[in-house]
Amino acid sequence: MTEAYDPISDDELLYRRISTNKQLNYYNPDIDPNPSPKAFRPNHKFDLTGLSLYRAKYIRPQQVAENDREAKYFIAVLRAGDVRALGAIIEPCPDENKPGHVEITNLRSDNRRDTDELQFNLAESCLEVLGPFSMTVHR
Amino acid sequence: MTTVEANITITEIMSPPLQTKGASHDELSSTHADGHNRSQKWDFWIDNYLVEWGRNPSLFDTTEIKPPSKSIIHLACRLARESRDAGLAPPLRIVPDGEGGISFERKSESGFQSLNFLAEGIVELLTFQNSKLVARENFSVPPLFMD
Secondary structure, three states: OOHHHOOOOOOOEEEEEEEOOOOOOOOOOOOOOOOOHHHHOOOOOOOOOOEEEEEOOOOOHHHHOEEOOOOEEEEEEEEHHHHHHOOOOEEEOOOOOOOOEEEEOOOOHHHOOOOHHHHHHHHHOOOEEEEEEEEEOOO | OEEEEEOOOHHHHOOOOOOOOOOOHHHHOOOHHHHHHHHHHHHHHHHHHHHHHHHOHHHOOOOOOEOOOHHHHHHHHHHHHHHHHOOOOOOOEEEEOOEOOEEEEEEEOOEEEEEEEOOOOOEEEEEEEOOEEEEEEEEOOOHHHOO
16 A cells, blocks of 8 residues: 555544734644644635645755745644544545645535534644745746 | 524624633633733734735735735724723634635634625625524624725
């Protein structure tokens, strides 16, 4: 079985990328050690099949932050078992540009307004938030 | 979880149903210094965020999110100013929802609340306690505040 599809154990750590844009206010450690639930809200345009996370087993936080827009990101750290305990379904979703990509398949753009509780609990279950990281890649 | 349609004033929306350590609303806003701090915090959010979002939508990466609309910003500003003037506690943070709306988020020992100004003009208050969404209340918005 390739690494892309090997089972995700409960003890694995997962990374969630969070914008550092101060106007979004998704995360500010000076006011709250946890991110806003909005950092776990599916994007109405892009998260059609699920909310993206990355397996720490296969990717470094700096790589998760890689982008071609010179944007900086925080990286929230969650434990797979904690995420599953909240009712989230985590499935591998290989991405040729970034290894270890997975999705929470029951947290999508089409049900984003019915999953407020899961979004809130994901934000509250973060073990820590790393960064910010800035990794610009020109493709 | 209860879902309620309510006819209620905007100031009543922002009255603190989440009590901190059993303190009354009067106790929370009892001192002049406390009141001044609260007012300053409201002004911080109004001036540096709500007003700026209206002036400069390019602050957001519009390839990924839709900035708050002017009508929603106007409504949120109105509520923020009324709440400030009523001496109510400011939110923990004010956050765009990525779809043209705005949320005021508040956290206390008893739970978490999100007052959402949705892009379509609906105002809803979500209340979370013990990791559960326990209430979703919707409020009608007068047509005056719509585009």
